[in-house]
Amino acid sequence: DGGITQSPKYLFRKEGQNVTLSCEQNLNHDAMYWYRQDPGQGLRLIYYSQIVNDFQKGDIAEGYSVSREKKESFPLTVTSAQKNPTAFYLCASTNPGTGSGYGYTFGSGTRLTVV
C-alpha cells in the first residue's frame, strides 16, 4: 500500500528546543516538499527537494532545516530560531518526470505545539 507517512501525529516542544518531523514515502517519487498550514494563510512552502542530496528553500525557510540523504525520506527540523513554530506541517511528494499534472500526494500531517 503506497503512500506518505508522517510521524509523529502530534508533537510538543519546549521553547529553545529543536525537533525533527519525519516524512517517509514508498511511492518512488523523486520530489518531496514540506508545507506549513496555518488558518487563513493556506499552505506555505518551507523546503523542497527534487532529487536526493539536493534541496531548495521555499518561501518561509527561516528557522527550518532539511536533509535528503535517501529518496524515500525527507525529515524537517524545526529549530529554536523559528519564531512561531506552532502549526500543522504537511509533507508531500510527486514525480515531476511523469508530469506535474498528476498532482501531489500528501501525508496526514504533524501538529507541532510549542509549550
Place this chain on the structure above:
Amino acid sequence: AQRVTQPEKLLSVFKGAPVELKCNYSYSGSPELFWYVQYSRQRLQLLLRHISRESIKGFTADLNKGETSFHLKKPFAQEEDSAMYYCALVETSGSRLTFGEGTQLTVNP
C-alpha cells in the same frame, strides 16, 4: 512571482444550490492549475486539474487565461461537499505548487 488568490475564506450554501469557489492567479508563463480538497480529518487530496478537463464529484473548473481565473463550480451542492478547498498552481518548468489561502465550504441541509 507566482501567486494564487482565493478571495473567500468562508462560503456557505444550502444543499441543492449552485456553488462557485473563486480562484485567481498571477503567473507570467503558462501555468498548470489544480483544486485540492481537505475533508474533515482526512488528508489533503487532489480534486481536479485543468489539463484533464474532467468533472470530479460533480465539480468542474475552467481555466480562463484572459481573466487569470480557475473558479470551481458545482450546479447542485451536497452536504458531503463541505470541506476546505485549495486552488494551486505549478509552474510548467518545475514542480513546486503554490497554494491559495483556502476556502472553507459549508453546505447546509
